[in-house]
Amino acid sequence: MDTYEKLRQTLIKTMESENWAEEKVQVKVRTLTPEEAIGDPEHRDYPLIKGRERMMAAEFRGCQGQAFTDRFGEFQGSLQEVANMELSNNFRRAVFLASLNAVLRAHGKVEKTIHCKDEAPPNCAAQLAEMVAERFGNPKVALVGLQPRMAQALATRFELRITDMDQDNIGQKRFGVVVESEKETASVLDWCDLALVTGTTFSNASVTSMLNGKPVIFYGVTVAGPAAALGLDRFCPLAS
Known part of the structure; x- marks a missing residue:
């Protein structure tokens, strides 16, 4: 199935x-x-x-x-x-x-299904960086999907590679990291110790390629239900 x-x-x-x-x-x-x-x-x-x-x-x-x-x-x-x-x-x-x-x-099976607002995203990103350090030490991190505040918080603390589908971002340097094309995602996932993956991969049907045996944490509201249904690790602390 x-x-x-x-x-x-x-x-x-x-x-x-x-x-x-x-x-x-x-x-x-x-x-x-x-x-x-x-x-x-x-x-x-x-x-x-x-x-x-x-x-x-x-x-x-x-x-x-x-x-x-x-x-x-x-x-x-x-x-x-x-x-x-x-x-x-x-x-x-x-x-x-x-x-x-x-x-x-x-049904009472999930919560935090509404996106955080205003100045919550920088706080979320800071919490993400802390969580990664606490759980994984000093991993090489793949960020699949350019979330700017997350990229900013992670780039100051970890070796980071970023992939994205937006052509306006690809090849551009964001917080000292050059954003790579989604075509490079497989090699970036092979390189990393930890993948932080946007829940939008469920919307664009690229999610199956993210699960390659490496630790994966999905972030965002899109993945609320899928994470609960499939037993996936999800990070979205400030959603409502």
């Missing part, structure tokens, strides 16, 4: 346990504005603000789940429609993941 089928089965079993399968027009997914998603932070270099990617938010029974994606839009339908959805592109996967996060939150 592949990763997405496991997630689908998690959603279906949750629906069945709560008798939610027949509820109609109860999942509403919309694209958040940058201000809704991340507030008004001092730094303006976040992908959510630069505009190439957006946060999609699903509402279910008063609970919100979010998913980060470069292909965004709106969806409204039954939970059964989400469970049956063909996960054939980034938009559909984002709808599914945001909905899964909302449903599992409503």
Whole structure:
């Protein structure tokens, strides 16, 4: 059973346990504005603000789940429609993941499904660097997905390599580290002792290539439900 089928089965079993399968027009997914998603932070270099990617938010029974994606839009339908959805592109996967996060939150299986805002991201990054040092000592770190404050905090303490899909970032030096293409991710993962991976890899279907036997910690709200369902290590301390 592949990763997405496991997630689908998690959603279906949750629906069945709560008798939610027949509820109609109860999942509403919309694209958040940058201000809704991340507030008004001092730094303006976040992908959510630069505009190439957006946060999609699903509402279910008063609970919100979010998913980060470069292909965004709106969806409204039954939970059964989400469970049956063909996960054939980034938009559909984002709808599914945001909905899964909302449903599992409503079910009490996950928390911290809403992105932190304003000046929380630098605090999150500082906590990340501390956690890495406490748990792993002085590892070589791969950051898959350029999260600027995380890159900044990690670069001051560890040997760091960064990969990203945004062509505007590739080849640019960020905090003393040249950002590499996603094509280099496999070699970067081979090089590192620890991989810190954006949950957006679940939206863009690159997640399976991240699991190569090295320690992996996924970060962000997108991966809230998948981490719980698949037993993955997740870091997202300041989400709500």
